[in-house]
Amino acid sequence: MTKRWCAVAVVMMAALIGAWSVAPVFAEGDIKVGIMAPTTGSEATYGKDMENAISLAVAEINAKGGLLGKQVVTTTGDDACDPQQGASAASKLVSEGVVAVVGGYCSGSTLPTLKIYGDAGIPIIITAANSSKLSGANPGNAFQINSTGSDQAITAVNLFKEKKVKKLAIVDQGDGYSADLAALTAKKWKEMGNEVVAVEVINKGEQDDSALVTRLNSKAPDAIFWTAYYADGALLIKQLRQSGYHKLIAVGDGSNSPKLMELAGPAAEGVFCFSNPIVEYLPAAKTFGETYKKKFGQDPGPYSALAYDGMNLLADAIKRAKSADKAAIMKALKETKDFNGIAGPISFNPDQTLARSNFVVLVAKGNAWSLYK
Amino acid sequence: MSNLDIIAQQFFNGLILGSFYSLVALGYSMVYGIIKLLNFAHGDIYMVGAFTGFALLSVVSGFLGNGWGGIVVSMVLAMIAVGFLGVLIQRVAYRPMLNAPRLSILITALAVSIILYNTAMVLTHGEFKAFTVGLGYDGVQLGDVFVTYTQMVLVTATAVLMLILHLFISKTMYGKAMRAISIDQDACRLMGIDVNMVIAVTFFIGSALAAAAGVMAGVYYGRIEFSMGFLIGLKAFTAAVIGGIGSIPGAMLGGLVLGMLESFGTQISFVGSEWKDVFAFGILILLLVFKPTGLLGRTEIERM
Numbered sequence: 302m303t304k305r306w307c308a309v310a311v312v313m314m315a316a317l318i319g320a321w322s323v324a325p326v327f328a329e330g331d332i333k334v335g336i337m338a339p340t341t342g343s344e345a346t347y348g349k350d351m352e353n354a355i356s357l358a359v360a361e362i363n364a365k366g367g368l369l370g371k372q373v374v375t376t377t378g379d380d381a382c383d384p385q386q387g388a389s390a391a392s393k394l395v396s397e398g399v400v401a402v403v404g405g406y407c408s409g410s411t412l413p414t415l416k417i418y419g420d421a422g423i424p425i426i427i428t429a430a431n432s433s434k435l436s437g438a439n440p441g442n443a444f445q446i447n448s449t450g451s452d453q454a455i456t457a458v459n460l461f462k463e464k465k466v467k468k469l470a471i472v473d474q475g476d477g478y479s480a481d482l483a484a485l486t487a488k489k490w491k492e493m494g495n496e497v498v499a500v501e502v503i504n505k506g507e508q509d510d511s512a513l514v515t516r517l518n519s520k521a522p523d524a525i526f527w528t529a530y531y532a533d534g535a536l537l538i539k540q541l542r543q544s545g546y547h548k549l550i551a552v553g554d555g556s557n558s559p560k561l562m563e564l565a566g567p568a569a570e571g572v573f574c575f576s577n578p579i580v581e582y583l584p585a586a587k588t589f590g591e592t593y594k595k596k597f598g599q600d601p602g603p604y605s606a607l608a609y610d611g612m613n614l615l616a617d618a619i620k621r622a623k624s625a626d627k628a629a630i631m632k633a634l635k636e637t638k639d640f641n642g643i644a645g646p647i648s649f650n651p652d653q654t655l656a657r658s659n660f661v662v663l664v665a666k667g668n669a670w671s672l673y674k
Numbered sequence: 675m676s677n678l679d680i681i682a683q684q685f686f687n688g689l690i691l692g693s694f695y696s697l698v699a700l701g702y703s704m705v706y707g708i709i710k711l712l713n714f715a716h717g718d719i720y721m722v723g724a725f726t727g728f729a730l731l732s733v734v735s736g737f738l739g740n741g742w743g744g745i746v747v748s749m750v751l752a753m754i755a756v757g758f759l760g761v762l763i764q765r766v767a768y769r770p771m772l773n774a775p776r777l778s779i780l781i782t783a784l785a786v787s788i789i790l791y792n793t794a795m796v797l798t799h800g801e802f803k804a805f806t807v808g809l810g811y812d813g814v815q816l817g818d819v820f821v822t823y824t825q826m827v828l829v830t831a832t833a834v835l836m837l838i839l840h841l842f843i844s845k846t847m848y849g850k851a852m853r854a855i856s857i858d859q860d861a862c863r864l865m866g867i868d869v870n871m872v873i874a875v876t877f878f879i880g881s882a883l884a885a886a887a888g889v890m891a892g893v894y895y896g897r898i899e900f901s902m903g904f905l906i907g908l909k910a911f912t913a914a915v916i917g918g919i920g921s922i923p924g925a926m927l928g929g930l931v932l933g934m935l936e937s938f939g940t941q942i943s944f945v946g947s948e949w950k951d952v953f954a955f956g957i958l959i960l961l962l963v964f965k966p967t968g969l970l971g972r973t974e975i976e977r978m
Binding site: 514542563 | 680683684687688690691694802804806811815820822891895896897899901902904905906936937938939940941947948950951
């Protein structure tokens with residue numbers, strides 16, 4: 302028995318030594334920046350997109366001579382979109398002595414890290430996660446450069462108003478994200494003195510929505526807003542059009558995928574979509590998109606542009622602060638005024654969320670999304 | 675829409691939904707009737723059917739186009755292919771277990787389900803596939819009720835398949851043998867009936883029907899994925915129990931009843947459509963409390 306434990310101990314020691322030897326080695330004078338993103342697990346694709354965009358920004362900064370005469374180096378903490386892993390990724394970054402963190406994809410796994418960074422006095426620029434819970438849990442060190450669900454709801458109701466919609470029906474999928482967006486939109490729409498005729502739910506993976514479609518039609522809405530994801534959204538759109546509903550259909554940012562068009566076919570024509578600023582729809586991001594493709598052999602992902610902006614915003618703050626000191630960076634970030642990102646200008650509200658919504662409205666035209674305005 | 679139109683439209687919605695449930699429920703019921711096995715892999719057979727039809731259609735459409743001609747040919751081919759898959763599964767995983775405890779064969783069925791599910795997930799990379807067919811949205815408008823030609827063909831096709839099955843079971847020797855085996859397997863063996871052969875035929879038919887439903891769902895909804903068999907498997911099983919598991923007309927009726935319950939449940943529940951399953955399954959409990967053998971089920975005679 303003792304022999305076996307000895308063997309286990311030896312193996313563990315070996316593993317520890319192995320882990321240390323592959324840990325990145327920083328030169329004394331470098332500025333260390335932490336990247337927090339899910340680089341493994343179900344959301345790994347998006348995490349990699351963000352990591353790539355941040356490394357690209359860093360490479361460009363270093364090519365121009367770095368910051369304050371020093372080179373910028375990054376180290377990645379993988380939160381795997383899991384709250385517990387998020388906490389340990391944050392502790393890892395703190396112990397490696399980063400001056401700031403850029404990233405945060407999943408709201409759930411970003412949430413518990415805010416206090417860990419806060420206690421260490423480290424500023425974090427959140428580039429993707431956008432749950433309304435984040436700003437409530439912000440100890441003062443977090444800066445959100447992605448618009449929140451509330452911004453999306455405002456973008457949505459503005460479009461409905463412009464299209465002279467009177468009766469609005471909203472369909473979500475019962476999960477935290479889509480139900481939240483549905484409730485926010487319904488609230489804003491009612492505040493504007495309009496009528497919400499239905500808020501309905503479709504179970505995830507359900508193929509037949511015909512009964513719900515009939516129920517919706519019986520309430521004669523002028524617009525139907527789907528707040529959840531593309532796979533089930535495509536079926537709803539198809540069955541709505543099949544039933545003879547020809548009025549406005551809009552979908553939330555979770556449905557912003559070319560797959561929606563593929564699954565819904567011609568039924569998707571004319572459907573509106575609210576979207577985070579995505580590289581292909583941003584005139585200012587053209588060069589970024591090309592460089593990214595050249596460097597990584599693939600197109601940027603949906604959250605690449607904001608991750609790139611996040612890193613450049615941090616670099617800008619360090620330049621303005623003339624120091625790589627954590628507190629000085631934090632102060633400079635707070636004073637950010639109209640930082641010119643590729644996804645739009647960045648200024649902060651008092652609660653350090655993005656001041657001006659960066660949501661764009663897309664419309665499905667000829668089997669592809671194009672910019673509506 | 676007037677109330678009458680809504681009722682008519684929801685009736686039709688329930689009919690289509692119920693058709694799918696019925697086709698899949700038949701496979702559950704036939705297998706249960708003959709070897710008392712709850713074949714958990716049946717929902718996954720439906721999924722395999724959809725993917726087989728999808729693959730065949732991409733080949734066949736080169737010759738026949740992706741309209742009705744191509745669809746019918748690939749559906750029939752998929753039914754045959756998946757029918758043989760059902761026979762293979764039965765031969766490898768179930769037949770050696772026929773005399774083992776009931777629980778062991780049940781677990782084998784679960785294992786088959788997991789194998790099919792995960793194989794499909796790996797082969798398709800877990801992606802949704804768009805089942806692209808050349809069918810339009812043309813149809814007939816009756817007042818505020820709108821029915822597409824595709825929907826009419828689906829319901830008719832289901833009815834035809836069920837009619838063929840009914841004739842097969844009531845008129846042919848195989849059908850007679852099936853009914854006999856479900857009553858007493860050992861006696862059948864003594865009478866010289868090739869029991870294993872008849873069981874294989876049962877699996878062939880059940881799997882072929884599930885494949886037909888899978889292809890039709892692919893054509894109708896336009897989206898297939900590896901997990902599509904789970905929910906319908908569960909609901910078709912429920913339908914089989916509502917109708918009286920082991921009973922063929924019961925499975926047909928049970929599917930339609932569940933389809934209607936769901937579509938009217940969606941409309942009636944004034945608090946919101948998310949309650950439709952609570953409504954449908956609440957009625958299911960009531961029904962089983964008052965008629966535990968299901969609508970058309972017969973009381974099991976315990977053999978000593």
